[in-house]
Amino acid sequence: MSFLNIFKSDSTRRTVLSSGHVVPESSRCVQCGICSYNCPIGIDVRAHVWRNESVNHSECLTCGECVARCPRGVLRFAQTDLFERRES
C-alpha cells in the first residue's frame, strides 16, 4: 500500500479516529491475509483475528483500510471503552 492511499483514506480516518478501534468477528475469518497485506503500517491484523482479539495496537492509525477491504465482513470499528462487553 502506498502513501497516496493513506491520504485518500484521511477523511474516513478522522471520523473513525475518535470512535474507536478494530474488533473482529472471528468465526467469519478465513485467514486470507487481505487485512494484514493492506495495513499501511504492517500490523498483523489477521493474527489478532485468529486469537479473537481487538486490534489494540498503539500505532494503529484507525485508517479503516483493513475494515474496508476484508471480503468477509469480519472487522468493524467499536467504541473504545475500557469496560467494553464482548458480544458473544
Next chain:
Amino acid sequence: MRYVIIGAGVAGFAAIESIRSIDKTGEVVMVSDDPHGFYSRPGLAYYLTGEIDSKALYSRSKDDYRHLNFSFLNARVKRILRAEKKLELDGKPALAYDKLLIAVGAQAIPLNIAGAKLQGVMKLDHLTDANDILAFTKRGRTAVVVGGGITALELTEGLLARGMNVHYLLRGDRYWSNVLDARESQAVEARLQEEGVTLHHHVELAEIIGKNNRVAGIRLTDGHTIKCDLVAYAVGIAPRIELANECGINCERGILADEHLQTNDENIFAAGDVAQVYDPLTGHSVIDSLWNPAREQGGVAGWNMAGRRAAYLKSAPFNVTRLAGLTTTIIGSVGRGRDEDVMGIARGDSETWRELPEALVAQGGFDVNHIRLLIGDKRLIGAVLMGDQKLSFPLQKMIANGADISPIRDSLMQPNAPVADLIADFWMKWRENIAA
C-alpha cells in the same frame, strides 16, 4: 506421548494449538504431503486475482510455530498400521503414534472424460495448483471453466483478472441451483456477463481436445467445439477417506467421527473436511467443507487427544463469500436437492444448506441488495444476503441462537414486506433483551 497429525490444514493446526494448551511436553509431529505447509486455502482465490501475494497466504508466523514446539514432516502417508500404531510414509521411515488425528481434507473430483489428463487441465485445491494456473495464464488467452459452487466462480474471476477470455459451461439452466434461488442465480450470472464471461447453459463437456499433449480446445456433447488453452474444473470435492477406509476405520461419505471427533479406534480422531461428524442435536452425521467448522473440529479433537473430554457442537453453517463480485452471506438451511454442476459437495459448502425443513420464504430487496429468509414455525432457519451486508452479523446471531421471531413472523410473510427493516428493528430489540 507422541501425537501425530496427518494434514497441514486448519484442522490440523488448530489441533496442535489445543494439544499444546494442555500438554506442554508431549511430542507433536505434523505430517503433510503439501510442501507449502499451512496456509489459507480460501485465500487462494485472492491470490489468483492478484489481490494478495503468495506470502500473504501464510497465516501464522515463525514465532507461532516456535511457540507450539512441533515438528513438520513433508511426506505422504501411505498406510495406517493400526495394530502397530504406526504410519507408513512415502520415502521416509515409519512413524509411530500414540494418538493420531486424520485431517487430510477433501480433494477436487477429477473430470472423467477423454483428455482430462492433458496439460492445461486445472483444479484449485492447493497452492501448487494456483501457481500452475498462474503459470499457464501467462501463455494462454482463452479458458473454459466447468462446474459449480464457489470454486468455479473463483476460478472464473481469477482467470479474468489475469486477462483471459473465459467461457463458463453450465449443465443446467442456472448457477448453483440447489443453494441459490432463481433470482440470486440470475444476479450472479448478470454480473459475470457484465465482466465479459461467456455463459453457456444446458451444455455438457464431452471431450478435451489436445495437441502435443496440451489443451487445444473442448468438444461439447452437442458437437460444438470451443478453442481454448486451459480448462479449469470444480465439479465437486470428495473427502480423502482412502487411508481410513483401508485400515478399517468406519467411513460413509467422510470418516465417521462422534461428537468428540473420535473414530471407531479410540486412538484415532478425524476432523475438518474429511470428517463426517455426528451432531447430537439433529442425530445426523454431516460433512462441511468450511474453514471455521474445520478449525473448531480440529480444536476439539486436539483437546480430546490430550485427555480433556470435550464435545463439538455444530453451529448453523455459515459462509460469506464473493460471487462474481457480489458479497454474499449464506446461513443455515437455504436450498434443496441437487445441483447438476457439482457432485457431492462443493468447496465452501455445507450439506446442511440443503436440509430444508418446512419453511416459508420471505424476500426483500432488489437486484443487487437482496435478502431471502427461510422462516420456520417460530425461528429463522436460513438466510441469503447479497450486496449490502449490514444484516449479515445480526442474522448469523439470530439464526445461531434460535431467536423467537413470532412477533414479526406475520409481517415478514406479507407480500412486499420491508423484510430488511423488520429484521433490523427486531434485532435491536432482541439484542437488548439478550443483553439484559
